[in-house]
Amino acid sequence: METKRPDPDELLDRTVSEEQRLRQGKLKVFFGASPGVGKTYAMLQAAQKKREEGVDIVVGIAETHGRQETASLLDGLEIMPRRQFSYRGHDIPEFDIDAALARNPSVMIVDELAHTNTPGMRHKKRWQDVEELLFAGISVYTTVNVQHLESLNDVVRQITGVAVRETLPDSFLDRADEIELIDLPPEELLQRLKEGKVYIPEQAERARENFFRKGNLIALRELALRRTAEQVDEQMESYRRDAGVTEIWPAAERILVCIGTNPRSIRLIRAARRMAAVLRAEWIAVHVEAPSHIRPSERDVQTLAEHMRLAESLGAQSVTLTGRKASEEILNYARQRNVSKIIIGKPTHPRWKDKLLGSPLDEIVRGSGDIEIYVITGDSSELPERPRAKVRPAKIDRKEWYWSVGIVGLSTAVASLLFPYVHLTDLAMLYLLGIVVTSTRTGRLPALAATLLSVAAFDFFFVPPYFTFAVNDARFVVTFGVMFFVAYVISQLTLQIRAQAATSRKRERSTATLYALSRHLTRERKKDGIFEVAAKHIEEVFFSQIVFLILDERGELTEVETRRGSFPIDRKELGVARWVFDNRHAAGLGTDTLPGAKALYLPMVASSGVLGVVGVLPEDTQKGFDLEDMHLLESFVNQTAMARERVLLAKQAHEEHLRAEAQNVRSTFLSSVSHDLRTPLAVVAGAASTLREKEASLDRTARLELLQTIHEETGRLERIISNVLNLTRLESGAIAVRKEWQLLEEIIGVVLNRLSDRIEGRPLELRIPPDLPLVPFDTLLIEQVLTNLLENVLRHTPADTPVEITVIPQKADVLLEIADRGPGIPAGEEELIFKKFTRSTHTRIGAGIGLAICRVIVEAHGGRIWAENRPGGGAAFRFIIPVEGTPPPLPPEKEDP
Amino acid sequence: MKESPATILLIEDEKQMRRFLRVTLESERYGVLEAETAADGLAQIATRNPAVVLLDLGLPDRDGLEVINDLREWSAVPVIVISAREQEGDKIRALDSGADDYLTKPFGSGELLARIRATLRRAMPKTPDQRDAVFVADELRIDFSKRQVSCGSREIHLTPIEYRLLTVLVRNAGRVMTHRQILKEVWGPAYVEQTHYLRVFMNQLRKKIEADSARPRFLLNEPGIGYRFKPDTEER
Numbered sequence A: 001m002e003t004k005r006p007d008p009d010e011l012l013d014r015t016v017s018e019e020q021r022l023r024q025g026k027l028k029v030f031f032g033a034s035p036g037v038g039k040t041y042a043m044l045q046a047a048q049k050k051r052e053e054g055v056d057i058v059v060g061i062a063e064t065h066g067r068q069e070t071a072s073l074l075d076g077l078e079i080m081p082r083r084q085f086s087y088r089g090h091d092i093p094e095f096d097i098d099a100a101l102a103r104n105p106s107v108m109i110v111d112e113l114a115h116t117n118t119p120g121m122r123h124k125k126r127w128q129d130v131e132e133l134l135f136a137g138i139s140v141y142t143t144v145n146v147q148h149l150e151s152l153n154d155v156v157r158q159i160t161g162v163a164v165r166e167t168l169p170d171s172f173l174d175r176a177d178e179i180e181l182i183d184l185p186p187e188e189l190l191q192r193l194k195e196g197k198v199y200i201p202e203q204a205e206r207a208r209e210n211f212f213r214k215g216n217l218i219a220l221r222e223l224a225l226r227r228t229a230e231q232v233d234e235q236m237e238s239y240r241r242d243a244g245v246t247e248i249w250p251a252a253e254r255i256l257v258c259i260g261t262n263p264r265s266i267r268l269i270r271a272a273r274r275m276a277a278v279l280r281a282e283w284i285a286v287h288v289e290a291p292s293h294i295r296p297s298e299r300d301v302q303t304l305a306e307h308m309r310l311a312e313s314l315g316a317q318s319v320t321l322t323g324r325k326a327s328e329e330i331l332n333y334a335r336q337r338n339v340s341k342i343i344i345g346k347p348t349h350p351r352w353k354d355k356l357l358g359s360p361l362d363e364i365v366r367g368s369g370d371i372e373i374y375v376i377t378g379d380s381s382e383l384p385e386r387p388r389a390k391v392r393p394a395k396i397d398r399k400e401w402y403w404s405v406g407i408v409g410l411s412t413a414v415a416s417l418l419f420p421y422v423h424l425t426d427l428a429m430l431y432l433l434g435i436v437v438t439s440t441r442t443g444r445l446p447a448l449a450a451t452l453l454s455v456a457a458f459d460f461f462f463v464p465p466y467f468t469f470a471v472n473d474a475r476f477v478v479t480f481g482v483m484f485f486v487a488y489v490i491s492q493l494t495l496q497i498r499a500q501a502a503t504s505r506k507r508e509r510s511t512a513t514l515y516a517l518s519r520h521l522t523r524e525r526k527k528d529g530i531f532e533v534a535a536k537h538i539e540e541v542f543f544s545q546i547v548f549l550i551l552d553e554r555g556e557l558t559e560v561e562t563r564r565g566s567f568p569i570d571r572k573e574l575g576v577a578r579w580v581f582d583n584r585h586a587a588g589l590g591t592d593t594l595p596g597a598k599a600l601y602l603p604m605v606a607s608s609g610v611l612g613v614v615g616v617l618p619e620d621t622q623k624g625f626d627l628e629d630m631h632l633l634e635s636f637v638n639q640t641a642m643a644r645e646r647v648l649l650a651k652q653a654h655e656e657h658l659r660a661e662a663q664n665v666r667s668t669f670l671s672s673v674s675h676d677l678r679t680p681l682a683v684v685a686g687a688a689s690t691l692r693e694k695e696a697s698l699d700r701t702a703r704l705e706l707l708q709t710i711h712e713e714t715g716r717l718e719r720i721i722s723n724v725l726n727l728t729r730l731e732s733g734a735i736a737v738r739k740e741w742q743l744l745e746e747i748i749g750v751v752l753n754r755l756s757d758r759i760e761g762r763p764l765e766l767r768i769p770p771d772l773p774l775v776p777f778d779t780l781l782i783e784q785v786l787t788n789l790l791e792n793v794l795r796h797t798p799a800d801t802p803v804e805i806t807v808i809p810q811k812a813d814v815l816l817e818i819a820d821r822g823p824g825i826p827a828g829e830e831e832l833i834f835k836k837f838t839r840s841t842h843t844r845i846g847a848g849i850g851l852a853i854c855r856v857i858v859e860a861h862g863g864r865i866w867a868e869n870r871p872g873g874g875a876a877f878r879f880i881i882p883v884e885g886t887p888p889p890l891p892p893e894k895e896d897p
Numbered sequence B: 001m002k003e004s005p006a007t008i009l010l011i012e013d014e015k016q017m018r019r020f021l022r023v024t025l026e027s028e029r030y031g032v033l034e035a036e037t038a039a040d041g042l043a044q045i046a047t048r049n050p051a052v053v054l055l056d057l058g059l060p061d062r063d064g065l066e067v068i069n070d071l072r073e074w075s076a077v078p079v080i081v082i083s084a085r086e087q088e089g090d091k092i093r094a095l096d097s098g099a100d101d102y103l104t105k106p107f108g109s110g111e112l113l114a115r116i117r118a119t120l121r122r123a124m125p126k127t128p129d130q131r132d133a134v135f136v137a138d139e140l141r142i143d144f145s146k147r148q149v150s151c152g153s154r155e156i157h158l159t160p161i162e163y164r165l166l167t168v169l170v171r172n173a174g175r176v177m178t179h180r181q182i183l184k185e186v187w188g189p190a191y192v193e194q195t196h197y198l199r200v201f202m203n204q205l206r207k208k209i210e211a212d213s214a215r216p217r218f219l220l221n222e223p224g225i226g227y228r229f230k231p232d233t234e235e236r
Helices: A008-023 A039-052 A068-072 A097-103 A126-135 A150-160 A170-174 A186-194 A202-211 A214-242 A265-279 A298-313 A326-336 A351-357 A360-367 A398-418 A424-441 A444-462 A475-523 A529-542 A571-583 A627-693 A700-732 A744-754 A779-796 A850-860 B015-027 B038-048 B064-074 B088-097 B109-123 B160-171 B179-186 B195-209
Strands: A027-032 A057-061 A083-087 A090-094 A107-110 A139-145 A178-182 A254-258 A282-289 A317-322 A341-345 A372-376 A544-551 A557-559 A600-606 A609-618 A740-742 A764-767 A775-777 A803-809 A813-820 A864-869 A875-882 B007-011 B031-035 B052-056 B079-083 B101-104 B135-137 B140-143 B148-151 B154-156 B176-178 B219-222 B226-229
Touching: A027 A039, A027 A214, A039 A057, A039 A068, A039 A107, A039 A139, A039 A178, A057 A097, A097 A126, A107 A126, A126 A139, A126 A571, A150 A214, A150 A265, A170 A214, A178 A214, A186 A214, A254 A265, A254 A326, A265 A282, A265 A298, A265 A341, A265 A372, A282 A298, A282 A326, A298 A317, A298 A627, A317 A326, A317 A475, A326 A360, A341 A360, A360 A372, A398 A424, A398 A444, A424 A444, A424 A475, A444 A475, A475 A529, A475 A627, A529 A544, A529 A609, A529 A627, A544 A571, A557 A571, A571 A600, A571 A609, A600 A627, A609 A627, A627 A700, A700 A779, A700 A850, A740 A744, A740 A779, A740 B195, A744 A779, A744 A803, A744 B195, A744 B219, A775 A779, A775 A875, A779 A803, A779 A813, A779 A850, A779 A875, A850 A864, A850 A875, B007 B015, B007 B038, B015 B031, B015 B109, B031 B038, B038 B052, B038 B064, B052 B064, B052 B109, B064 B079, B064 B088, B079 B088, B079 B109, B088 B101, B088 B176, B088 B179, B101 B109, B140 B160, B160 B179, B160 B195, B160 B226, B176 B179, B179 B195, B179 B226, B195 B219
Parallel strands: A027 A139, A027 A178, A057 A107, A107 A139, A254 A282, A254 A341, A282 A317, A341 A372, A764 A803, B007 B031, B007 B052, B052 B079, B079 B101
Antiparallel strands: A083 A090, A544 A557, A544 A609, A600 A609, A740 A775, A803 A813, A813 A875, A864 A875, B135 B140, B140 B148, B148 B154, B176 B226, B219 B226
16 A cells, blocks of 8 residues: 555655746757767757747857758747857857847757857856746757767777766756657768768767777667667656556655765766666765765865766765764665665775775675675776876975974884883883874874884894894894884874874764754844854855845845955856846856856745845955855855744745734724714713704703703714723824923813813813923823823713823923722723724723723823822822923023013 | 804815714804815905815815915915824925924814814904903913912023023914924024923923923823924913
């Protein structure tokens, strides 16, 4: 049962890549076994057909090689002018990617996919141009020959003896939507060749002789047919999957290939790729960074990086492991990743080394369990033109030499002092100590020198006859041998430990810095704070300057202002960044794309898309970034992108929440307001209709009572409407707070005057200090606050209870309190009553917005409003209005003359 | 009322509002003219010569402020502006342009009639000695010739500005004066924006002549608009 179920991850991957493909242009490849089979011809024929169908098709580049019949097919097609690139004094016409993107046809013809671009162009290779076209949604027709395929490169060389430099990553061909094999039997091709129908450049005369042999052509044809068949097979498989045919569901194979700095690794990589393609398996290229590899030379690092890149370009995942024992690391990793097959190179070193140090291959084979191991030949004769990378010794500081010589000298001095008292073997021990000390400080060579020097000094000074290298007793030769061997092993071990420590320190540092970054990023809540944090970390770890570029409102990339220093971005650099943003690919310094740029640009890719671009300018632009730094840098940028996305999403969610809340409030508002408006309206309408219809039968008292009701209810209606209007206006920003220096006493007087009818009969206590200063507020709004508060008190307290109004000037504000001796506020509702449309539970009167608008107004003044129950019963409503600044001075007044 | 009943012109587009005003005014024996538009209203002012005009600021054909500005070029007929609560700015501009008073919707009949009576009284031509007469309202007594102010038996000492402030308000007793109008008369045209001067002096003045400065009897505040001197207790 379970075997029939598709892997959900894979399904997801497929949906994602499907989506990407839908947005992207389609790639059609006219695939041939060799030059001259008629690919360009077939492509142009197809183009003509499309044109007749009315498709917007443009020739970006088509090489006719002077063939008449091919050139005639260009008639009627729109041909883009080429762009001249000058290189070493030559003007080379090349494909103009910018013009192509600007023209934006639905289909573009780009001949010779494997072509290498002239330096100075945007990309190193033409297929990268095509990739960009596809990304921009332009479909591409292109041609390529089988010998250009990366994974078949060495096979082709074996067959034809011609090395092909222009290669195409297999992964690129794999993504082609359609492959049309242009097949021509070798006899016919040779016939055409004889007739001069196939153009062959003069400079490739040798190629002609070697290449176009019948045997070669047959072999190449077979390769091309097989490759096409594989592709068709893959498409069939893909179709089955899409159609939900689950019967044939290959067991998930995973292949691991062990690679290193050895040039033979390339063969291993290609073999792994072929095997992976046949098995439709995922594959991983693994390199074990053994710490015994002390300070790998720049060359080694570069070779390894090349190998890794090759593997990646062929569709592998590249992984670097660290560990002392390569076999163990590889097996552990393989188990962890469920690897089913391991490919490893045949050992080339002498056998005694295995006997002495153990053979990693042997260990892997023994420990592999149910993992299949493939050991592939590394026939060095196959690689004549590729010189074995010389292990150049790491640069050794002169100081290290001084150390090694000095320590030996010191050992000798100490030994000569002890010489009369101790046995010779103890002196040898002293030298060993010196070697240990040296090894902890110096590199491999000075340590070796110290070992040799120690043995020599020991012989020279302390083994009789003294002060010669001659030895009386033959037994001493054994002593020297053992001493040298022990010293050598000790020094090597020490060096290993040191290197291991250094490597793990470096690893640890990477992990720690990454961890620190993610921790800081998680803590950051502000949208642009993310950049600040990320810039700080990246600058510190990579010794670089950082620029973040994000889209502004106009859709242009603009620099994010951070408080840290950054490097200037000119138009050219901005163009590179834009390219990175549009193509989701790193570019600039140290990459294959636009390597002429001043800095390195990485896209900030998050799940929702590209959020921006990070520009990184290393302090040392010559050195750039090595592969490891690059990976770490990518991790940093990814972390940053994810953090930014998180903040943006959080903000979005928050806004969504606010919107929903506002919606909720609005609906409550409507129901509440309609209720509160209808009640008094109903009373007025009812009373008025009684008065009109029953006028004759009503006595005077009843009439007056009804009229009084109408009068009171209209007053209530008026207050509700004015509150609702003010609240709506304030919240929508339709009215602004107009602060002026005002007298609180004056406004209190107005409110008391207005409500005088209803206050009458109540004990009122006013406590206003006589020297109350002017306070800045909006008189109409604060009048509303006072009216609402006072009305609230009048409404909720018995008619004979006292009301107290107190004003207390404080240091930076004025406090105003309206207090009563009524029932007080129900416990826990002190805060709730200021919320819109909530009413205290013990009453049903009022529009429930009176206090809410008080809060809005007071807060708009920068103040605060709250309520509390008073000791001894009753409630107190207090608010403060801040007093900022002082009113302008008054002109002095002359006293009455 | 001993005067012959005055004629009042209502310029108001709301039919229900006009009905309420007409019934109320006719019950007080005023003659009532009605106009629905500003154009009709201005024509009636020119031909029928009303004693007071009640002008709604929100007319369909023209802006109420324009109507006042136009009117003031050829007529001094008293105008009482009627407007909604939130049109504070319009009210002030109308008063500064020459309107005599204002009423905020909704208003009761008592308030309406009091404003009309006060306006009519101010509009009566005064003889010179009437103008310089001693002013009395309740306990408050102002002798303009001697520049003396007293409350009951107690003489009140005022600074020159306080005195000027009081006289400006008293001469326009019953009528609202905008901050600008008061500032211009008391301090001069350069000071029309310094409303806090006015508040400080008003505060001082209240402390001197009012029994309870927090609940004033004479010097009423019209929030956001200006001040009004209330001459008698009958109104409101």
